[in-house]
Amino acid sequence: MRFSKAYIPTTKESPKDAQLPSHIYLSRAGFVTQVASGLYNFLPLGKRVLRKIETIINEEMERSGALEVDLSFVTPAELWQESGRIEKFGKELLRFRDRKDNLFVLGPTHEEMMVSIVRNRITSYKQLPLNVYQVKTKFRDEARPRFGLMRAREFVMKDGYSFHSTTEDLDREFDAMEAAYKRILERLGLTFRIVEADSGAIGGTGSKELMVLAQSGEDTLAVCDTCEYGANVEAARRAIRTAIPEAPQADFARFKTPNVKSIDDLSAFFHVDPYYTLKAVVMRAVYTEGSEPVCFFIRGCDELQEVKARNSVGAIDLVDISEAELRDIGLVPGFMGPLDQDKIRFVMDNDTKNATSMICGANEADYHFVGVDLSVMGDVAFADLSAVQAGDGCPHCAGKLLHTKGIEVGHIFKLGTVYSVPLKAEFLDENGRSQPFIMGTYGMGVSRLVAAVIEQHHDDKGCIWTHATAPYLVNVMVSNIKEEAHLAYAEKLYETLGNNGIEVILDDRKERFGFKMSDAELIGFPFTVIVGKELNNGQVQIMVRATSEMITVEADNVIAKLTELIG
RNA sequence: CGGGGCGUAGCUCAGUAUGGUUAGAGUACUUGGUUUGGGACCAAGGGGCCGGAGGUUCGAGUCCUCUCGCCCCGACCA
Numbered sequence: 001m002r003f004s005k006a007y008i009p010t011t012k013e014s015p016k017d018a019q020l021p022s023h024i025y026l027s028r029a030g031f032v033t034q035v036a037s038g039l040y041n042f043l044p045l046g047k048r049v050l051r052k053i054e055t056i057i058n059e060e061m062e063r064s065g066a067l068e069v070d071l072s073f074v075t076p077a078e079l080w081q082e083s084g085r086i087e088k089f090g091k092e093l094l095r096f097r098d099r100k101d102n103l104f105v106l107g108p109t110h111e112e113m114m115v116s117i118v119r120n121r122i123t124s125y126k127q128l129p130l131n132v133y134q135v136k137t138k139f140r141d142e143a144r145p146r147f148g149l150m151r152a153r154e155f156v157m158k159d160g161y162s163f164h165s166t167t168e169d170l171d172r173e174f175d176a177m178e179a180a181y182k183r184i185l186e187r188l189g190l191t192f193r194i195v196e197a198d199s200g201a202i203g204g205t206g207s208k209e210l211m212v213l214a215q216s217g218e219d220t221l222a223v224c225d226t227c228e229y230g231a232n233v234e235a236a237r238r239a240i241r242t243a244i245p246e247a248p249q250a251d252f253a254r255f256k257t258p259n260v261k262s263i264d265d266l267s268a269f270f271h272v273d274p275y276y277t278l279k280a281v282v283m284r285a286v287y288t289e290g291s292e293p294v295c296f297f298i299r300g301c302d303e304l305q306e307v308k309a310r311n312s313v314g315a316i317d318l319v320d321i322s323e324a325e326l327r328d329i330g331l332v333p334g335f336m337g338p339l340d341q342d343k344i345r346f347v348m349d350n351d352t353k354n355a356t357s358m359i360c361g362a363n364e365a366d367y368h369f370v371g372v373d374l375s376v377m378g379d380v381a382f383a384d385l386s387a388v389q390a391g392d393g394c395p396h397c398a399g400k401l402l403h404t405k406g407i408e409v410g411h412i413f414k415l416g417t418v419y420s421v422p423l424k425a426e427f428l429d430e431n432g433r434s435q436p437f438i439m440g441t442y443g444m445g446v447s448r449l450v451a452a453v454i455e456q457h458h459d460d461k462g463c464i465w466t467h468a469t470a471p472y473l474v475n476v477m478v479s480n481i482k483e484e485a486h487l488a489y490a491e492k493l494y495e496t497l498g499n500n501g502i503e504v505i506l507d508d509r510k511e512r513f514g515f516k517m518s519d520a521e522l523i524g525f526p527f528t529v530i531v532g533k534e535l536n537n538g539q540v541q542i543m544v545r546a547t548s549e550m551i552t553v554e555a556d557n558v559i560a561k562l563t564e565l566i567g
Numbered sequence: 568c569g570g571g572g573c574g575u576a577g578c579u580c581a582g583u584a585u586g587g588u589u590a591g592a593g594u595a596c597u598u599g600g601u602u603u604g605g606g607a608c609c610a611a612g613g614g615g616c617c618g619g620a621g622g623u624u625c626g627a628g629u630c631c632u633c634u635c636g637c638c639c640c641g642a643c644c645a
Contacts (some may be wrong), residue, residue: 037637512607
């Protein structure tokens with residue numbers, strides 16, 4: 001491609017709405033333009049990057065035996081009514097009617113459609129397993145699209161679905177998909193972690209997220225500094241604590257603690273480590289039908305992890321509750337404890353099981369119990385409720401957990417029969433009995449990956465594409481096109497590189513050196529060959545974008561050097 | 568969906584508190600000339616329903632009401 005013939009509208013100014021590096025640079029360098037909230041146009045460069053990612057995904061899917069399909073973007077609403085998700089998705093589903101007044105939705109994901117193409121066609125265990133996928137535009141009418149391509153309403157996703165007759169076979173495929181996804185991200189040149197994720201309300205038996213590590217990531221991860229363990233904080237576990245503060249000496253007693261309400265107050269009042277205090281957090285748990293207040297007890301040194309708390313009671317949501325409401329129930333804010341407490345449902349953190357020497361509220365204004373032995377609690381609900389903190393021990397090795405930020409670019413999920421049962425998608429097993437398909441689902445955000453590459457690879461000058469994602473690997477830049485010898489050399493180099501299968505662009509624009517250099521850096525081609533005045537000495541320079549290195553090479557040795565650099 | 572902010576040239580923004588020449592700058596664009604290794608300079612041009620509707624006024628980019636759009640924080644996000 002010749003730059004002079006290309007359509008690459010670069011700008012000096014960033015769009016005022018852009019915040020993230022990926023959004024700023026992808027706009028400034030002419031990869032995308034915004035159309036409306038959460039809607040983007042891909043210009044020629046952006047489209048090339050998108051296609052490169054898709055190609056790698058397709059190659060790895062082919063390699064792992066998955067079959068590509070392409071399902072209708074517009075899907076009949078009946079399918080969504082059948083699965084019950086039309087209510088669950090709510091306003092995120094963009095609905096509309098056709099001329100015959102039939103209701104349709106734009107597909108936000110394709111579980112229903114995928115099940116529909118398989119059911120009644122795959123009817124025997126002999127036809128299983130099956131793994132089908134597509135790379136397709138999706139639409140979710142997000143309440144708040146943001147961060148450019150990172151959270152758009154219209155986006156490109158690879159979504160795959162596998163169908164199995166046994167959970168063992170699902171496990172095998174799940175592992176195969178994890179390996180395939182890992183290869184895809186490695187080929188793209190990204191630094192990532194595969195982490196354990198919250199399976200959430202959808203149930204299923206396991207899910208993992210693929211997280212591209214970047215400061216701007218929306219998810220917080222707990223990762224081990226020694227082994228491969230990593231988890232979304234929503235699902236992170238930690239080793240049983242070994243460094244335990246010295247226990248306070250106290251017999252069980254009811255102690256007057258006037259106006260001592262917070263953990264800090266309590267800890268200061270008794271000169272005791274917060275580890276030995278019990279924190280009460282009351283929230284209203286909202287269920288599909290109805291709601292109730294629930295009290296979660298954790299150690300004073302811990303923080304409640306809301307997703308874990310929500311899962312522990314099977315709620316779909318937890319909302320804050322006012323002190324006035326607590327009083328109405330008969331609770332005493334600041335002095336709540338689990339002993340002799342029958343006003344509301346409560347759940348205790350696993351780490352409080354059999355805890356001794358504890359201080360907790362006495363459910364009476366200005367009184368706490370000290371020297372509490374929680375093993376007396378016996379048969380109450382325990383669950384993992386607390387948030388993993390930086391420095392906590394890894395559950396798999398002796399390492400420490402650290403917090404880091406990640407961009408969720410993939411999510412693989414063991415669905416089990418969550419969709420096949422309501423959609424009545426069944427096959428006959430070896431014994432001639434009808435069974436629902438056991439399913440897995442494997443998603444990857446293709447357009448989000450475009451942004452993720454830049455979030456992870458940029459500097460203050462612009463994009464730094466990895467070799468596999470670059471719109472063009474080599475930019476041949478003619479410093480001054482009026483120098484006929486320079487232009488002629490560049491033309492020849494451009495042609496030769498192209499003939500050698502290297503994706504190359506020739507910057508033959510009638511612009512000045514600085515202008516073209518800035519564009520090369522903003523766009524982020526991995527290598528720019530500068531053909532300019534050095535050519536008079538028989539030399540050219542290669543700028544390596546990632547390192548800003550300038551390599552001077554003999555003019556007739558450029559291809560060899562580039563080949564070496566590309567590796 | 569709650570809270571906050573912003574809509575003026577292709578883009579980035581002044582101008583709006585206190586209504587009053589022909590609505591500005593930078594950049595981008597067109598033409599001519601000079602320049603040519605880090606977003607050049609000179610000159611001459613084109614480009615605006617001041618988001619939209621209604622109102623107040625002799626007069627509205629500016630004041631009032633309504634509306635639409637976009638961004639940020641939060642809630643939400645199989």
